[in-house]
Amino acid sequence: MDQKNLLCVIFLIVTAGLIISFTSTNFSHAPSSTTGLLDCTDSSSSPLCASRNFLFNKPKRLTPKKDPKPKPKNHDHSSDKPNHPLDPLTVVEINKVRSILSSHALFSSRAPHAFHSIVLEEPEKNLVISWEKGNPLPPRKASVIARVGPNTHVLIVDLSSGRVDLEDTPVRVSGYPMMTLEEMNEVTFAPFSSADANRTIVSRGVNLTDVSCFPLSSGWYGKKEENKRVIKSQCYSCQGTANFYMRPIEGLTILIDLDTKQVIEIVDTGPTIPIPGSTNTEYRFQNLATTTDKTRLLNPISIEQPRGPSFVIEDNHLVKWANWEFHLKPDPRAGVVISRVKVHDPDTQQTRDVMYRGFVSELFVPYMDPSDAWYFKTYMDAGEYGFGLQAMPLVPLNDCPRNAAYMDGVFAAADGTPFVRENMVCVFERYAGDIGWRHSESPISGLPIREVRPKVTLVVRMAASVGNYDYIVDYEFQTDGLIKAKVGLSGILMVKGTPYQNKNHIKKDKEGNEEELHGTLLSENIIGVIHDHYVTFYLDLDVDGTDNSFVKVNLKRQETEPGESPRKSYMKAVRNIAKTEKDGQIKLSMYDPSEFHVINSAKTTRVGNPTGYKIVPRATAASLLDHDDPPQKRGAFTNNQIWVTPYNKSEQWAGGLFTYQSHGDDTLAVWSDRDRDIENKDIVVWYTLGFHHVPCQEDFPIMPTVSSSFDLKPTNFFERNPILKAAPNFEHDLPVCGAESVSA
């Protein structure tokens, strides 16, 4: 079967099925194997079987040569045991939670119910910090977010005692939990159950069998969305292309009840807008490759480590590499969580605390078009869709280099069944030809010094595909103590249909001003709409212990006194310790620059500097939306680039625990406005990495990766350069490599 029509055929079958019987139960994927793991071997259409689907639908290779290396057998998670207080729930534990809850009163009623999140309830921080390998684990608990009928519940399940505590009934803040993959899946079919929707689609000149509809979170804009979980569906023609995102049925928005999956409202503002064609939209290699393309002339290149990687992953989750160690786990909401980050100090030979926990707390992606089909597109990808749930299996050799190791995610389906997301995270050593440090003496000194050290780093990577967009998140550890958090944007644009085929056709008003397109004409009838991306990181730095302070080192011009110096001015550094949260609300400015240190004032270096790490912003962007605009109220955590809050276990998600349709009453901005003390406290720093994206034709039909990053950099943390004693490369250490392996 032609692959590009696969989706449409699935829709045809399913739509037919829906006519016979439409049920809204969420317990459709019962565990069918003895391990209690979701069984994907029957090529099930379950959205949870991502990696298996891929295997079953493996595209044909252009090059028929066989891979010489046998694939290693996938890790069997059915007997995994937790080894560390922060280890994620295992398959056995998730099944136990499901078993405990199946006999709980809440779930014994006939009301439909679904588990929107089943994750480890992390032990209290002090218990985790005092835990050492060999000690018994603190009691294992699960944090469960469930919907029962119209209510959301947060439950804590004690795995050994079986006790279930209801945290709040119902929870009082606005908003709903992260969608389940199952309901996102069901929403894709929902429009086809509405005769009106079908009629409207057909009236746009598209066959129903060629249509694919996608669930777009609705945001929150007032009463219309009140007291009902709603979602909007946007439909595309998938005729002639796998890249249906480029063929929007523009202006058609279908409002759906997310609980019942019933169509509530159909709006079509675009009957006069043609559906863009499929020409030039293909991006799959096997359908594109040509021998004339110059970019194929690159010879193979690879990062090689003849003696193997230098890191180990102990007990499934504890990564040890060079001078670093940290706990790494996949998370359905945050993607990956890095905890208990410690670095070895070459002077004291001790391992010192740097960060208790770091992760992507929330994303905010507002599109910049106020029209009916676009105004609501203001996504919060973590809290609405699950940044980890959307992280697909990484592609070896391409998503990560050959020397990478992979880690699977173990998550729970809406019915509580555990499932495995294979190869969700990769870990690899990176040598990019960069220089760790160097110095050559100039010939005038007469000293024959040429000292250079290569830079080798360790990268932890995941890639989330939230619908059309792909986010690549890297945490990169340098031997000099620096941690770089990097976000790469790729994937496919969310585009808008337009009658225009050429910029010259755009209407002008009397003054000659062009009609506002809200973006760039990328191809005939396609506008790439302007949008922003904000990725807000939670960084619970613990520099040499939990009690830290945030210091703004402001750089400012100082004029000299008359006669003091031939210089009229210089720049000086003024240190201000943040007393309360308001002092930690930071807007960056080129002409009023500062450094931002997290210090431990109780611990100083030999010469008396407080030990510290600094947050080093690099290229970023700030939201220009009105603070009273509903999306900006919900995304108010982007109102500053940096915030500092006192550690509070319940303040993890910058857009609120329940982000979906939230009103902005539970955001980082609200918490921070309480203006609590933050001096010499256990503090959390929040950093927002921003991107403005004005699309250009090069982003069509798929976008070259654009990246930005920020650093956590040791600042008077070590007594001296911690890689002073690092070794240079020697020829005799390097691998002997032969031609490609095929000939073997």
Added chain:
Amino acid sequence: MDQKNLLCVIFLIVTAGLIISFTSTNFSHAPSSTTGLLDCTDSSSSPLCASRNFLFNKPKRLTPKKDPKPKPKNHDHSSDKPNHPLDPLTVVEINKVRSILSSHALFSSRAPHAFHSIVLEEPEKNLVISWEKGNPLPPRKASVIARVGPNTHVLIVDLSSGRVDLEDTPVRVSGYPMMTLEEMNEVTFAPFSSADANRTIVSRGVNLTDVSCFPLSSGWYGKKEENKRVIKSQCYSCQGTANFYMRPIEGLTILIDLDTKQVIEIVDTGPTIPIPGSTNTEYRFQNLATTTDKTRLLNPISIEQPRGPSFVIEDNHLVKWANWEFHLKPDPRAGVVISRVKVHDPDTQQTRDVMYRGFVSELFVPYMDPSDAWYFKTYMDAGEYGFGLQAMPLVPLNDCPRNAAYMDGVFAAADGTPFVRENMVCVFERYAGDIGWRHSESPISGLPIREVRPKVTLVVRMAASVGNYDYIVDYEFQTDGLIKAKVGLSGILMVKGTPYQNKNHIKKDKEGNEEELHGTLLSENIIGVIHDHYVTFYLDLDVDGTDNSFVKVNLKRQETEPGESPRKSYMKAVRNIAKTEKDGQIKLSMYDPSEFHVINSAKTTRVGNPTGYKIVPRATAASLLDHDDPPQKRGAFTNNQIWVTPYNKSEQWAGGLFTYQSHGDDTLAVWSDRDRDIENKDIVVWYTLGFHHVPCQEDFPIMPTVSSSFDLKPTNFFERNPILKAAPNFEHDLPVCGAESVSA
């Protein structure tokens, strides 16, 4: 002999020699081989013999294993011929220039004379553009800057006719030419010819045999420096360390006449400041390596290309790789110059112009301490020291990865003798495990799509060691059309001696304010002084031809009309074409952001967008100095982050042609204030990359590299993603690598 005392012993010998006979002639290194090349085989102490010195003083290896691969023979440049209109002067041509000038009236007088620069006088741009391979080269000319007695002359020498044109006699702008390596070398000895200087040094408790003095450009602060070329010398104790920069004889500044090398003035404001100790200052591997250091636990890692690199360097200077081609040459002032940059368009199969010429035009490095020994430290490393002259031979396997190719620089000595700076530039393909583009379909679409393309780039690298500091400059070419210019800072800090051994000892005033240190206490008695780095790039973009316009695409908030939308606001892009230079003077702002496009309005894409490239600033910093402060007047080219000027062959050096002691009357800021038309003209964009550097203990005794960059990114230049058809990695293409080569 213990290497760390080598310098001091050299000084002892030379100082003794100076007592017998001190001459200031600059013609001390006569060519002694038949090729007319400076002969370094006698282990000469000439500062021009940089790479040979290194070979003769090769440090002993900790690991005695022998390199298995024989070193390729170095390129013999004696018979090089120019192949391209932009090829640098060859050895033969430089000798010819010297020969022509030796009979010129200017140099026949007894007045001392020196050549401060002998480089190719590039042909007129239109001649270069119209030239094609196989055509005869345009007439070869040399541009010569010479000092004869107290006067500076610019001469154009026609190599075929032997005609010499004096451009200006004497040149009317302020300032002096770039120092020669020979005079920098002689200045290091100058203090020892002064009995007063020697007495002062000895009074600080240092043996003269343990002292090393370095030439620091004086800046310009008014009458004192008028009508005389002066330089300041700062001295260090090199007792017990090769890292003498950490042992300043603080407060001692020796003013020297740069023409006569005579000491003019000695100021010592630091008799009470101890010289910091040598403990912990060592950084050379063979003196440091220990088996207990954890950073040695990294297994070897290498970028491998079993079928060899994918690029070629044709005719010594024309680099061709993937979809790129450009001309590459070392330059004594700019470091490297990249010209005639063209990219292949996969749609049209044509090679299209992107940039006529790009290079580092100037650097500005002001230190932030107004006291007598520090106020003048406001370096302009290109115009004062020669960014290329200070670029030492790169160290294979460490400065550049194993798969790199190297290019030598051929420069002229002060007497006109050509000399070779080996391995000054490297070119390599870089695979860092990054992703060119990707998209995975979410399981809800049912499409089994996992398309990922690895990112492979081409890097051109040089590293200049301007005294203590090391600048790594990379030009990185991506197959998606993006060019990244990246500057890495490493090397050794310029530090200040202090009586303080601990931060607790710092004096406080009545209000409890600490005495201003102007930096950070890095170790006992050592302050790392706050400073900035600005690197200003000349970017003569020619997007599809010479006539281009600069467009500021301003992103601004637009409030919606009442009732227009549930949204209150959105961000819109407003295009403003710069009419004159003032419109192209750009200060960056987070809250008033813009994109900066260089477009060809005569050439549009299929859908009507003008073809363009955008300058994408990333992390950077702005100078906070008073615009009336003398160093900021001279460095006024950093007053904006972006400037746009009409192409003018004479406007190349942002700090002026004669930067040394310049008054700021010939800077980019002065040219730009003429406010010339820049719409639809041949325009040049200038971008300044800035760094604020507040040192920290990790920078001691040598600094881990800190990098920043900016991008030139195609924006509606291509019809679509130009790497759409790029191939993924396949296992069978990758190398088969064995263990390390030693065992063989």
